[in-house]
Amino acid sequence: MSYNAPLFLFVFLPLSWGVTRLIPRRGQWLSLLLFSWVYYLSFSPRMLLVLVFTICCTYLSGLILERLFKRADRLARQTADRQDRKAVKARVKRQARLVLAAAIVIILGELILFKYLSFFTTNLNLLLSLVSAPKSLPLLKLGEPLGISFFTLQSLSYLIDVFRRKYPAERHWGRLALWLSFFPQIMEGPICRYDQTAASLFAGHSLKLADLTSGGQRIIWGLFKKVVIADRLNPLVTAVFDHPQQQAGLTVLVGAFCYTMQLYADFSGSIDIVIGSARLFGIALPENFNRPFFSRSASEFWRRWHISLGAWLRDYVFYTISFSHRMKQWDKKHRGDWLYFFPLAIALAAVWLCNGLWHGAGWQYIFFGLYYYVLILGGNLLEPVYRQIFTGLGWSRQSRGWQVFQIARTFLLVILGELIFRSPSLGQAFGLIARGFSRFSLTTLQDGSLLKLGLDKADWIVVALGLVLLFSVESIQEAGLNFSLRLSQLPRAGRWALYLGLIFVIVIAGAYGRNYGVVPLIYAGF
């Protein structure tokens, strides 16, 4: 039951909304939790056990950490001597670190078991075959629980924050369970922090027209992106990436561009539906996109694309490494010399390895991470050089022309990255890149090849107009105009005409129904 599926939009969401609204505010959390578990059950009843296990593990580990800290505080209060107090705190910190490490091992172990085991086993078997080992390891296919990449990261962030004493551990199991299972976000995120949404999820909300309007707007806009743009591009993307040997150079590049647009429209569209659905219940989820194609560098792109993943990796991987004791020492020792960048290089390497692996168990994903690692580290290292060049030439880095160039450059780099990302394997990724540039010919535009890839003339027109509308709206937002506010200031007739107009476009130009296959949400597969 994807978020754009009729069953979700016209049955599950209205039913869960109606039932939750009928319940007094104090009990609404229970309704949301039960509907979240029913939603999860609709995918795989057995895998619900994995989610419940994660909730239990997170809840208990949090309580143990909290108890340790409270004991340390109590003992510290009872001890007059400062040295003793420090010793007590250090001892408890060690114990807490052990508890945290055990919890991380269990939760990450769960992720590895379900998501990466077959990848690691296949590669180990490959290594074993290289050394002519007589036996190979059996390949276990356990299946992947829905949203495991999302709820395990949420769980880890909660435990680390409790360990860092950012907030106390949750004593109410229901609040934690709902935060980890909330159905609109379980499949594709955003990866929320506990202090961002748990209270709002648990609180219960009265019926407000503003919530319904705002939620409805987001859902319609998300459906437009997903059904009109992303799903319509799917046949072309599948044709190009499933049959790379049959493609001309220009077709490969068009395929990479179309996949980039498909991925953006699919992921940001479903996040719009997610945020809109939560808003119907009065719950505000954090944004996960901020018009990424207006970014001027790769690092800015990742601050605007899948924001919650980037922020998670920044807070729990990058900062953990770069602010570690050893890295700080290194920083002091090498400040000013060329080795100064070492902590940054190590921390970024860890971030991009995790980013690549998070997206999937495959070498193409690891290479995708490496690609951005090189781009971002290179950008950091070359920054002083750029500055010198610009100063020397007397150019302004804030000029309009330079900004447009930076946006275009970032856009092309992102497309190249997505070409690697979408390829079925690393070998095919290299093959596609080589094909894209070696067999490039503009005759592909004239010989009708682009109309033989699953999109006819009408489909191209829909996609083009859809993208024009999408990026026009984003341009206006980028210029600082609050679209929702302007919309709310329109007379009701105007607003409703716009809503009905957009629904009309979705119904008429959407890629759904008997002539189209169902396209699963792309990020739900990660």
Add this chain to the structure above:
Amino acid sequence: MKRLIRHPIKHPTVLENPGLLPAVTLFSRPVQVMLKIGVFAGLLLALLLLLSWLLTPLQPGERWSVHPEQDFPIKAETPDSVDAVMLGDSLGYGDFVPALLWNQYGYTTYVCSQSAQPLEEAWAQLQATLEEQSPKLVMLETDQFYRSSTLASDISRALLFEAGQRLPIFRFHDQWKQLLGLKQTPALKALQQTQLKGYRFSKLTQGYNGTAYMNDSGTLKVQPVTAYYLNKIVSLCQERGINLLFISMPSPKNYSMKRHNGIALLAEHYSIPYLDLNLDAQQCGIDWAQDTRDKGDHLNYRGAQKATLAIGSYLSEHYQLPDRRGSDIAASWDETWAAYQQLCQDAENPDTGGDSSHIGVTEPAYLPASPELMAAQATTEN
């Protein structure tokens, strides 16, 4: 006093003069919200009804008429001329050749199949078929019994189908392409398929490695939604006195013993005969190195010949289908046979490289003339 502070009077002027009370304040706030939702939903429904009226393909010659044979191609056939229909997905239209059974036995069979056709679509195809035809046999290709893996996705698809039955815009929303002249009407491929009585010719060859695929165990039951529509199909066939036959076309990619057992259970439950060509694909002569177009998913024209002849042999043995050769409908079927033969010859001929673009595809007579269509030098994608 506290109560008063918590709920300050919002409209003092209204309270002073009740005649000024706006109509909406007659209702509490949640009711106002629900009323607004209701009005918006009403407008939306009106819009959908209007679109349905505008874009539903009508009968030939009527305003907005847009080639209804694309939805139900069998409607292009002479009434009461088809004695057996095959309902299925791409394994139906790619693997079963009516022209062969015409030539071999004089049977008039027709394939009512679409890509990834689910059973509810088969149900719609059957209903449309029975409007003008009286087949004696309905063959159900069983790959469509396992269209999706979860109940939720099955229900979602069925919801969209049922919505399309009531608000046709959900079914015909793509018609604007043809209305605006942005798509050939109908596509050459669809025309060719109509000419070949629902069969889609393919000359591609991508061999399957030949690994045995019917050696697993267990039973894969069908989803309740599939069972629901199967029940409707069975009931309709019983009501009209039509024989039903389950057929599984040879396909290593789509079949397993688990699926066979699941289908066999259904067949037993409804007392419907079941012909599974996967159990001994070699018996009907399938050579997996040569006879599949996509590594064991579908058969190519060579494989389809073999599978169809095996089915023909089974039909001649178990059913009394009439030999219609020499009847007044024979001309159309002879044309089909000629077109099919031409395609096979082109596919075998290295000089043409299997190019079948010059196949004599003709527009069905009842369609309005569209000279630009016939002038199109489009090639088939097979």
